[in-house]
Amino acid sequence: MELYDQDRTIAAIATAPGTGGIGIVRISGPKAVEIADAVFRKPSGKKLASAKTHTIHYGHVVDPASDAMIDQVLVMLMRAPHTYTGADTVEIQCHGGPFVEQKILETVVSAGAAPADRGEFSKQAFLNGKMDLSQAEAVMDLIAATSEMSRRASIEQLAGRLAQEIENQCSLLLDLTTLIEANIDYPEYDIEEVTYERLIREVSKVLEGLRELYRTSDSGIRMHQGVKTVILGRPNVGKSSLMNRILGKERAIVTDIAGTTRDVIEENVDLDGVPLRLIDTAGLRQTSDAVEKIGVDLARKAAEGADLVLWILDASVPEDLDSSAEAAEMLDFLKEKQYIILINKNDLTDARVRPAAIPAEAPLLWISARTGDGMQELSAKIREMFFRGAIQADSQPMITNVRQKDALRRALEALESALEAAKSNLPEDVIMIDLTNAYDALGEISGKTLKSDVIDEIFKRFCLGK
Amino acid sequence: MYLEQGVDVAVIGGGHAGCEAALAVARMGLSCIMFAVNLDSIAMMPCNPSIGGTSKGHLVREIDALGGEMGKNIDKTYIQSRMLNTGKGPAVHSLRAQADKFRYKETMKHTLEEQPGLKIRQSEVVDIDLKDGKVQGVITAAGAYYPCKAAVICTGTYLNSVCFHGDFQAKTGPNGMQSASGGLSEALMKKGLPLRRFKTGTPARVDGKTLDFSKMEEQKGDEHIVPFSFENRPEEILRPQRSCYLTYTNEKTHEIIRANLDRSPLFGGVIHGIGPRYCPSIEDKVVRFADKERHQLFLEPEGENTNEYYVQGMSSSLPEDVQRDMLRTIPGMEHVEIMRTGYAIEYDCVDPLELKHTLEIKRFDGLFSAGQFNGSSGYEEAAAQGLIAGINAALKIKGEEPLIIDRSQGYIGVLIDDLVIKGTNEPYRMMTSRAEYRLLLRQDNADLRLTPLGYRVGLIPEARYQALQEKIQQIEEETKRLAQVHVSIGANDLLRSLSSTELNSGTTLAELLKRPEVSYKALAPIDPERPSLPEDVTEQVEIQIRYAGYIEKQNAQVEKYKKLESRRIPENIKYEEIGNLRTEAVQKLSRIRPASVGQASRISGVSPADISVLIIWLEKNRH
Incomplete structure (x- = not known):
């Protein structure tokens, strides 16, 4: 326990x-x-x-x-x-x-x-x-x-499906361990023997299922907490307008004087069903204003911890698009991250020319924060990047918090160790130590422990005893 | 009523629990009297003629490591010895011996007779005299009063026992012995101890002359035997062995059983006691596993000087004529003659939740209990409890710390902790799957684990303890040496011959020993400096090196377990005063009164949240 x-x-x-x-x-x-x-x-x-x-x-x-x-x-x-x-x-x-x-x-x-x-x-x-x-x-x-997020029925359903998925894997493990334990406690009975081939096959099967689940954990945790998204761009490029567009309300102070947004503003939002933890920052620009400089540094640092960077350029300012020195610096900064380049204020210009400084493979969208043009494309793009295409009520089970992820990680480690042990032909009672650890780690998610289950199962399934 | 001479401890019952309890008390230097309703039933084996088996073999080795008698007695009287599970890891190797039942009990009785400080008396104890809840003496059916400071109840399946087969019912104990129905149950209940009724059963004994073994599969004993007792060497106890025989039931057998189910007291509702799942009657097996085409049977000899065979797998309480007919459908048993009919037996026992880990009954100071009276089943489980109850009765009188073996120290610890903390709804059988730290609790290292404890309480003589210390030192030194001895690629010839991967660069002997295909013995050619060591030492070295990684994992689990065990709960705690505990938890905790948070966490009906609340409360009140 x-x-x-x-x-x-x-x-x-x-x-x-x-x-x-x-x-x-x-x-x-x-x-x-x-x-x-x-x-x-x-x-x-x-x-x-x-x-x-x-x-x-x-x-x-x-x-x-x-x-x-x-x-x-x-x-x-x-x-x-x-x-x-x-x-x-x-x-x-x-x-x-x-x-x-x-x-x-x-x-x-x-x-x-x-x-x-x-x-x-x-x-x-x-x-x-x-x-x-x-x-x-x-x-x-x-x-x-x-919390907007936890009110979402889909999250609750995800949690239910998670429990079901863990339960499924536990039950595969229970089948296997019951057979092993029955063999150990009743060596002279005609119970099917557990071969290494079978052990390897079934442990691999459980591992595969759990690895799949583990892969969802980042999406799941993001789903629960939101994709931590930072909006970067030079002052007055429209970062706060974009934030307000996504939030659907006036939040940040929006002016046309560069550098008015000094604080970092964070909001949990739902962009067409895509949960975001949105961080607006002070304008990212080399500046001599000491106070603002702190804000810029903070913004860069904020971007470091973000899941997603939205880099905004201003379509109405041609030099913005041409400033290849800045673009190179930014692209260098972004290359380790997930990012989308947004060219804002497309309502002010008809030009749809991809800036020369932006390489062809960089994800780029034309939007208007003011009119809302391009927002659907933005949410679709984020969905594709972070939720592998779709977030639907009937999507896969997901790990949604760090503690579950940790328990799952320990279960995976134990199963990998069991697999290794089976491959080097260690005795099954030794492999049981790993299988028990795996089951109990999963039990921290599902609330079960192996010892109490396995003895019941042995007598339910096998006819044993004098 | 008349007054008899007083003793320190009175042991009520002379079965496997009673024998160990009485010997322990006397060997610890106190005076003891052991009562049995019939002295011929001392150490009787009324069910299977074997000692040990999976997990039970571990118990016997542990009993021996603590200074008990069962291992020595079976070493003197075995007629077949086998190590089971040798194809699996060392943790589950299990020793089992077929016993000559008659010599087993005779030999044990004589050991008791020869034990200074121990009196044996054929008499039925019918009451226990308590004053302010404290034991003063015991009273026999004949009206004798024996003053004593402590008593150990080891009544097995005798208390108000009733035997059944078909319509037949007899108020007898096992094997036709007199039942203990003179009033002890009623006296205990009157004093407030709730008793309940359990059920178990045994198959028929048949005449070996009427069996055709050629139609069965022979099972011989091992050539190289391992003694149960750490004090014996294999060559000292070698003797000719007898075989067991395997055969199977078939559809005809099952038909007969199904056609007569209405005549079974189990299915007819005559028996109300709760039977064990792991010891199902053949009628149970046929009903519950209806799609199974055949069930295994083992024919086991009951002794050297007898033709009686025990039909393992055919426990039944069907009428005699049905038992005969069904047995005669089995290959090799076509002409079988039954000598003793199989039967079911119902008896009074206590809910083990009434007990402390010392096996003292919580509500009666100085009254201990052990064995089937505590809701267990099996000779070995009984003997283990008898030993612990006897030791703790003696320690209590001496004013010394009690002996409690925890779950990480031995199967005995798992057995007792399961009984007194989790309780049981069926006669409890030991299983290796019940032990969490199986790799640490091997049958081969029971002496390393428990002999120091046996020495502490005075059951292990100085010489044996010193020999153990020497063994421990040899193990340590050899383990260290193997880790230091370097091996070059010159070892590749040897490795090739063992079908082991060849070396690219140098390594140590210890590293090579980690390979499953490489044994300590096999490394001898490349280990010229090897000292000459006893096999029990090199066995430990090999196991400890080979499974070091997993032993480490289990040690980490034990550490976690011990952390919770060490959080003590004060004896006078009032659970109803702790806010936020759920009602069910308050009830369970108040009844069982666990000594530690770890124990509390194993009680069914106490949730992790309850434990959190309890921990907080304890923390708050510590300051």
Whole structure:
């Protein structure tokens, strides 16, 4: 049985995504203070570990590796038990803007915190006796309901199909292990023997099924969390207009003065059924404005962690299309990534000439963020790139969270080891160690363990005993 | 009622559990009396004439490693010995011996008789005297009162037993012995101990003179035998062996069974006890596996000086005439004469959830129980529990720490933990599939695992313990040496002869030993510096090197298991006061009272969420 590890220290951005102003990164768990101390520097050099509970501290969050400053912050230190989660809690109040929050979260995670699952703070609070089950469920329901993605019936159906698919693979494994175990415990009975050929064949079959499932995990997790999409382009090229077009509402401040969008803005959106986690950035342009420069650097960094980069060019500015030096720099930056080049404002010009600087194989679409022209092509393109063509209610089962992916990875490793062992003719009881590990790892997704199932199966299927 | 001389421990019952319990207590230096309703039933084998087999063989080796008697007794009285599963890995090699039943019990009885500090008494214990829930003495049917500090109930299948075949019913114990129906069950229930009824069965014994073995498949014993006891060497116990014979039922047999099902007390609803799935009667097999054309039968000799054969696979409670008719449809048994009719037996036993891991009954201080009374089945399972119950009764009186073997230390640990934590709804049989850490719990290393524990409690003599220490050292040194001895491509001639891949560059002997086709023995020609070592040492070296990767995997699992086992739960915990535990969990936990979070996590009906809640509560209350 895999138990929930209440010794985990978890962290997440506690403020709603996309909102400006102040952002909060919350760390909760037994190591919260230790982890915060690893990334937080007070001007006095004092550590949070020696500070009193329920106090506020000014300082910087730094990258512990380089000591480079990430943001100026206020830190609230709250020790157990008088906290929301009932565990030691540190809240880092940073400058609003999802990218800064994301960067701080990543720093905290690399210092040892686990990224919190959806609703995990409430779960911790429940486990620490801070709320009863119905309260916790209500909070979790609320968290779930505010997420556009999880409201989608298709996601729930995907989860159901996942359980079914795991169940199918488990049942193949159970067939095999029951036969092996019956042979081990009843060596003198006329039970069909398990040959290495059969072991290799059946383990390979399960492996194949699970590998297929594993391949979907990136799509599945994206499906659940959205394709992290960064819109890049020079100032005033129409990034915010595109974002608003996708969002269907006025969100970012849109002006025609270059550089008005300084914050990084993040939104979860649904583009014709394609879930995106959209990050708008300050204009990407060499600039002497120091404040804006930080924004540009952040944008480049944001693009580094993105699944998809949308690079916008302005069709109405011919030099934009011809600026081959910039194009070369951008293309070089993008070559390791998934990207789409969007030529915006096609409503202002009839020209449909592919810029000379853009190579023929680069994905390129003509759009108008203002009129919505080309948006369907955009969603189709993203779908093709990330969801292998289609996201439909009856599509394949998918892994939708990191924990499931991890359990599946362990099952795959165990099965690969079993296959290896079968190929080198190791005894079946030794191979059973791997098969049991695989079954139990899958059980973390489906909620079953092998030991309790296999003995029942042996007597159900075979006529044994004196 | 009259007063008898007091003892430290009274053992109630002289079966396989009672014998081990009584010997352990006496060998630990305390005074003991063992009661049996009939002294001729001491160490009786009322069912199959064999000891060991898959997982049960492991239990016997473990009993021996701890200083118990079963292994030594079967080594003295076996008439066939086989190592099963030799085609599989070392973890599931299982030793099994056919016993001369008559000599087995006679030899065991004599060992008991010779044991200083142990008295044997033919008498039925009908009540246990408790004061404030603490054992004071036991009372026999004849009115004798024996004061004692602890008692061990090992009543097997005797308590209020009833035997059935067809319409016939008799209030007898196994093998026609007198049943223990003088009131012990009722006395225990009156004191608040809930009892229940289990059922098991045995096939007919037939006259070997009426069997035609030429129509059956002969099964001989092994040429090279392995003793059960670590104290015996193979050459010391060699003797001529007897064969067993394999034959099969057929459609005619099944027809007769089906036509007479209404005459079976099992199917007619006369028997209410719960029977074991792994020991199905032939009528059960025919009904549940209707599409199976034939079922295996083994004819096993019951002893050296007898013509009786045990018909393994034909356990039945059908009427005598049906048993005769169905047996006569089987090849080689056309003219068979039954000597003892097969029967089903129903008896009283306790729900093992009433027990602690020490096998002490939770509600009665000083009252222990073992064997079939605890809901298990099998001689070996009984003996293992008897040994542990006897040891813990003695340790309790001595005021010493109890002996609890955990799931990573032995099959005995798995057996007892399963019984007292998971409980059972049928007579519990040991199986290798029940052990999580099978590769660590091999029959070949039972001494390495458990003899130090036997030494601690005083059942292993100094000399045997020192010999073990020497063995451990030899294993370590040889393992280290093999990892250091380099081998050049000069070894390729040898490897070729073993059909093993040739070397491109140098390696070590240890690396070569990891290849399944390369044995320690086979490497001798390229290992000139090899010291002369006993075979039991080189066997360990070979296994430990060959399976090092998987042993490592199992060790990692054990570490995880031990982490949860080490989170202790206070004895006085009030589960109903822990908010957020589900009602079912509160009930189960309150009843079973696990000693650790690990134990709690194995209780059926306690969910992972309940365990999380419990862990939080424990953390909170620790501070």
